[in-house]
Structure formats: C-alpha cells, structure tokens
Amino acid sequence: EADIYQTPRYLVIGTGKKITLECSQTMGHDKMYWYQQDPGMELHLIHYSYGVNSTEKGDLSSESTVSRIRTEHFPLTLESARPSHTSQYLCASSDNPLEQYFGPGTRLTVT
Amino acid sequence: AQTVTQSQPEMSVQEAETVTLSCTYDTSESDYYLFWYKQPPSRQMILVIRQEAYKQQNATENRFSVNFQKAAKSFSLKISDSQLGDAAMYFCAYRRSRGAQKLVFGQGTRLTINP
Numbered sequence: 001e002a003d004i005y006q007t008p009r010y011l012v013i014g015t016g017k018k019i020t021l022e023c024s025q026t027m028g029h030d031k032m033y034w035y036q037q038d039p040g041m042e043l044h045l046i047h048y049s050y051g052v053n054s055t056e057k058g059d060l061s062s063e064s065t066v067s068r069i070r071t072e073h074f075p076l077t078l079e080s081a082r083p084s085h086t087s088q089y090l091c092a093s094s095d096n097p098l099e100q101y102f103g104p105g106t107r108l109t110v111t
Numbered sequence: 112a113q114t115v116t117q118s119q120p121e122m123s124v125q126e127a128e129t130v131t132l133s134c135t136y137d138t139s140e141s142d143y144y145l146f147w148y149k150q151p152p153s154r155q156m157i158l159v160i161r162q163e164a165y166k167q168q169n170a171t172e173n174r175f176s177v178n179f180q181k182a183a184k185s186f187s188l189k190i191s192d193s194q195l196g197d198a199a200m201y202f203c204a205y206r207r208s209r210g211a212q213k214l215v216f217g218q219g220t221r222l223t224i225n226p
Contacts, residue, residue, distance in 0.1 A: 031212060042115075042202065042216040058213065059112075090156065097144060097212055102156040 003027055006091050006103040013081055014111055021076045021106045023091035032074040033092040033100065036060060043090060049074055081110045113138045115205050117217035124193045125225050131178075132188045132220045134203030140164075142208040145179065145186045150219075151199040159201070162186065164208070190222075198224045 004025040013019055025032065030051045035043040035058075045058030049068040063085070064078050074093075078085055091103040114137045124130035136145070147159040162170045162179050170177050174194075178187045190197055203217040 033213070040200070040219065040221070042218045043214075044216075045213050048213060059215075092156075094212065097206065097208065098161055099158050100214060102148075104155050 004091065004093055004101050004103040006089075006106050008106060009104060010107050010109075012109045012111060015080075015082055017081050019078050019081055019108070021089055021091075021108070023074045023076070023103055024072050025074075025093040025101070025103075026072060027093060027095070027101070028071060029093035029095040029101075030071065031094045032068065033094075034058070034064075034066060034074070034076050035090040035092065036062065037088045037090055037105075039088070047076065081108075083110045086110050113140075113205050113207070113215050115203050115215050115217035117203055117220050119220045120218070121221045121223070123223040123225055124190075126193055126195060128193055129189060129191045130193055130222065132190075132201055132203075132222070134186045134188070134217055136184050136186065136203070136205050136217075138184070138205065138207075140207055144206045144208060145177075146204040146206070146214070147175070147177070147186075147188045148202045148204060148216075149197075149199045150202065151196075156202070160188065193224050195224050195226065198222060 007022045032049045034047040037043045044060035046062040047066040049055045090105045092100040094100040143164045145162045149159045150156045160172045174191045200219045204214045
C-alpha cells in the first residue's frame with residue numbers, strides 16, 4: 001500500500017465545531033488532492049494542490065479550506081461543521097499523470 | 112465538461128467465472144487517460160489498470176483487462192477467474208492529458224463474488 005496517511009479514520013462531532021482532517025504522504029509527491037465521497041457513491045474533487053503554497057478549488061463546491069505549507073502535509077479544515085458535511089473524505093497524491101495514490105479516508109459524522 | 116457513467120450499480124459473479132464491468136465517458140479531448148480503481152470495504156482505493164487514449168492496444172494486468180473503444184467512448188473492465196478478494200466497489204475514472212491532473216469518477220459498480 002502507498003505511504004499516504006489520514007487521521008482520524010473516524011470522527012463524530014457536534015454541529016458548529018471546528019475540525020481539521022490530516023493528510024500526510026512520505027513519497028515526496030508535489031500534487032495532492034481531497035475528494036468527498038458519500039457512501040456507495042462516486043468521488044468528487046473538492047481541493048487540489050500542485051505544490052507548496054499552491055491550492056485550488058475542485059469541481060464540487062465545498063465550505064472547507066486547505067493549506068499546503070509543507071510538501072508532505074495537506075490538511076483540510078471545516079470552520080463550523082454541519083450535518084451536511086457528513087461524508088467520507090479521501091486524500092490522494094501523485095507525481096505523474098498515470099496514477100494517484102489514495103489514503104484510507106476519514107469518515108466524518110456531524111450530529 | 113467531462114463525464115463518466117457506470118450503468119451497473121451492482122454486479123455479481125461466481126468464483127472462477129468472468130465478469131465485465133461497463134463504463135462510458137464523454138469528452139471532446141483526443142488525448143486522455145482512463146483508469147479502473149478498486150475500493151474494497153473499509154480499505155484504501157487502489158489502481159487496477161489504466162489506459163492511455165493514444166494507445167490502440169488494450170491494457171492487461173494479469174486477470175484484469177480492458178476493452179477500450181475510443182470512437183464509442185467505452186472502457187469496460189474484464190475480470191477473469193474471479194476471486195473472493197475481487198469483491199469491492201470498482202470506479203472508472205477519466206483524466207485529461209494536459210492541464211489540471213484531476214480525476215473524474217463514475218458512480219461505481221459494487222461487485223460481489225459468490226463462492
């Protein structure tokens with residue numbers, strides 16, 4: 001399996017809380033991505049980064065924000081969690097167009 | 112905008128048999144990449160097989176092969192000699208060859224292997 005990690009794996013949190021989902025990779029990849037996936041559904045890109053200090057919004061509008069201060073780290077933050085944010089969040093990285101390596105995901109439930 | 116469609120929400124196959132998962136896509140690009148990803152229950156998504164659109168030869172990886180029909184914009188996955196470990200969600204994905212390296216995913220097909 002690829003060296004890309006996400007924490008926490010599962011998170012249940014109340015409405016209005018600020019949360020940060022962590023993603024780290026040890027492969028030195030420049031490109032990193034965040035996808036949102038509802039259960040049994042397709043993945044939608046919400047953020048991506050081509051390198052340090054580079055972030056872009058993806059195809060699916062999201063209230064989350066990201067930062068890329070270090071190559072290996074790409075955290076996603078929700079300032080005020082809502083039940084509509086309940087989903088699985090998958091992080092991925094790549095260094096070439098032929099493959100993206102995915103993390104195990106964070107399953108977020110907002111009550 | 113590019114779209115990817117998987118018309119089979121669920122498929123099942125007997126162990127050791129062959130199964131084919133369908134995928135169609137829509138794009139105005141001539142050069143792109145197509146992928147099949149596997150997502151086992153509660154495990155990481157992994158790449159199964161990929162196809163560069165400029166290559167006419169269908170990709171093959173052990174028991175997995177694709178039928179790439181560029182004119183029809185079709186990209187099916189064939190799994191031969193199905194094994195219990197093949198049970199998973201399978202996602203077809205598209206990526207442009209130029210510009211943003213973003214993957215566009217289909218809705219997924221849940222594959223069940225019957226022993």
